[in-house]
Amino acid sequence: MRSRLVVAGFLAGAALAASAWAAEDAQNEPLTGVPGDAARGRAVVLSRTLGNCLLCHALPVPTERFQGDIGPSLAGVGSRLSAGQMRYRIVDSTRLNPDTIMPAYHRAEGAVRVAGPFRGRPVLTAQEVEDVVAYLLTLRE
Amino acid sequence: MLYRQRLAWGALALLLAATVGVAQEPIRPDPVRSGRDFQAPETRAMQDDDGANPGMLWVARGRALWDEAVGAARRSCASCHGRADETMRGVAAQYPRVDPSSGRLLNLELRIQQCRGERQDAPVPRFESDELLALTAYVAHQSRGMPVAVSVDGAARPFFDAGRAAYFQRIGQLNLACTHCHDANWGRMLRGDRLSQGHGNAYPAYRLDWQAVGSLQRRLRFCNTGVRAEPHPFGAAEYVALELYLAWRAKGLTVESPAVRR
Numbered sequence: 001m002r003s004r005l006v007v008a009g010f011l012a013g014a015a016l017a018a019s020a021w022a023a024e025d026a027q028n029e030p031l032t033g034v035p036g037d038a039a040r041g042r043a044v045v046l047s048r049t050l051g052n053c054l055l056c057h058a059l060p061v062p063t064e065r066f067q068g069d070i071g072p073s074l075a076g077v078g079s080r081l082s083a084g085q086m087r088y089r090i091v092d093s094t095r096l097n098p099d100t101i102m103p104a105y106h107r108a109e110g111a112v113r114v115a116g117p118f119r120g121r122p123v124l125t126a127q128e129v130e131d132v133v134a135y136l137l138t139l140r141e
Numbered sequence: 142m143l144y145r146q147r148l149a150w151g152a153l154a155l156l157l158a159a160t161v162g163v164a165q166e167p168i169r170p171d172p173v174r175s176g177r178d179f180q181a182p183e184t185r186a187m188q189d190d191d192g193a194n195p196g197m198l199w200v201a202r203g204r205a206l207w208d209e210a211v212g213a214a215r216r217s218c219a220s221c222h223g224r225a226d227e228t229m230r231g232v233a234a235q236y237p238r239v240d241p242s243s244g245r246l247l248n249l250e251l252r253i254q255q256c257r258g259e260r261q262d263a264p265v266p267r268f269e270s271d272e273l274l275a276l277t278a279y280v281a282h283q284s285r286g287m288p289v290a291v292s293v294d295g296a297a298r299p300f301f302d303a304g305r306a307a308y309f310q311r312i313g314q315l316n317l318a319c320t321h322c323h324d325a326n327w328g329r330m331l332r333g334d335r336l337s338q339g340h341g342n343a344y345p346a347y348r349l350d351w352q353a354v355g356s357l358q359r360r361l362r363f364c365n366t367g368v369r370a371e372p373h374p375f376g377a378a379e380y381v382a383l384e385l386y387l388a389w390r391a392k393g394l395t396v397e398s399p400a401v402r403r
Binding site for chain 1: 310311312313314315316317321322325326327330331332333336365366369370371372
């Protein structure tokens with residue numbers, strides 16, 4: 001009996017939470033007062049030590065031989081998503097999909113056993129996120 | 142039950158789900174596939190041919206060490222265990238295993254260190270030393286082709302549960318768990334690497350990148366630093382428990398040590 005109630009409660013909770021998630025999928029307010037720089041953003045995206053987005057995504061950059069295919073290709077993403085939607089996904093994708101493999105790039109809380117040099121720091125700074133968004137907006141179909 | 146109460150339960154369940162991150166049910170990949178299948182054809186061919194497999198050099202060195210009398214008592218492994226092809230056949234397939242006298246979960250390396258130190262009264266070979274890798278590869282090789290078959294019940298259960306929890310725990314600055322790469326995405330490309338199911342049946346394995354044989358824990362440390370997490374020291378209980386969970390997941394596979402990897 002109790003377990004049935006727990007399940008019912010869980011479903012109710014999940015439904016509430018799901019509607020909350022569905023309601024929000026964009027973060028329209030920029031993270032900094034300085035507009036993003038697409039050229040710097042491109043460097044961040046390709047860099048193995050900063051964005052390293054090629055781990056999981058393909059990009060229309062033919063000189064890059066090794067491109068992952070875990071996430072969708074980012075070719076044309078500038079026509080599919082708004083700046084706010086991109087920012088929302090890059091800052092913390094787990095808000096859309098709690099099981100996602102895409103790292104939260106601008107959230108430092110809640111991380112466990114982080115290696116020394118990275119401790120207490122998000123993967124990308126606020127300005128780097130803005131630069132990446134500016135670059136992705138240039139990838140149009 | 143009042144609606145409000147139900148909501149409270151829901152919130153609690155959600156909170157639990159959120160702290161756990163991903164569902165913690167133990168899951169086996171289906172169909173189960175050896176890491177060998179994800180390697181390039183040349184690498185697979187190298188593994189399949191003992192004459193070409195560089196890992197066999199470690200096995201040969203292990204065979205020599207097996208018969209070498211060492212320590213205060215001048216005893217060799219063979220003094221107590223006789224012929225490895227008889228007494229060690231199938232042993233590696235059952236490791237990690239709980240040591241009944243200490244209650245600790247031991248992997249093959251820890252067991253061999255224990256025999257070297259306590260039973261041969263010789264210096265304990267360090268983790269990742271050529272000596273320990275050679276002995277481990279030699280013992281593991283005696284189980285080649287035999288199904289991985291660990292016990293996860295009784296005394297092993299708490300270790301299995303800890304290993305399972307570690308497998309699903311998001312860690313590091315990139316905040317990823319083993320399951321994200323090795324359950325949800327095997328077969329896909331992570332930049333230049335084709336993701337396998339993350340089984341341990343290859344190890345100790347020869348890695349072309351290392352130009353040497355390395356242990357399973359060396360590989361696990363690599364997967365930890367890859368997500369910018371602090372690796373555990375070699376031999377840490379956390380890794381041995383994780384090895385047990387990996388062996389449970391590998392049901393249906395056989396021991397392939399020394400396998401060859403990119």
